[in-house]
Amino acid sequence: MELYVIRRRGIWSSEDELAATNEKSLQVGEEMKDRLRWIRSYAVAEDDGRIGSVCVYEASDRDAIREHADRIGAPGDDVNLVRGTAVKRDDPGPLTAV
Template sequence: MKTYVILRRHGWRTAADLEEAAARSTAEGDSRPDDIRWIRSYVLGETDGSLGTVCIYQASSPEAIRRHALAASLPVDEIVEVADTVVVREDPVPAHS
């Protein structure tokens, strides 16, 4: 499998909408573990108040990502294959209030 970045702009109106989408994505991905794996996502605060994401997936192909997105009702604006990974620092742990 290769690693891909998936850009999903303005995909959700609320955090609850995004949580529902994440549950659908997980369920769909778990049914195809040899075809696609969700690694992580970064949630984007869009200028119009909606939420987008930058998602990191491993998949057999961009077509597998599109099939997964269609089955889970997720938007896909762009899919880019990752050429290499450079980790300068680990992702920070979010502060919880």
């Protein structure tokens, strides 16, 4: 398994849409658990007011990431392999759960 970062730009118009995608992602992730594992995501405010995300996944390959994206109805084309991690501090709290 390798670590990947996926950038999804402005695909949600509301927190409810984001929450629905999160639920679907968990379901599909469970079905694909031998090839993919969702680590964490950051919901980001886009300039146009929509919601995007930066997601971190462990996956067997890019094809698993793309299949997961297709199955949850989210873009999966901006995928990058992580070369290293530099954690300087824990996430500040409290972050809003989505």
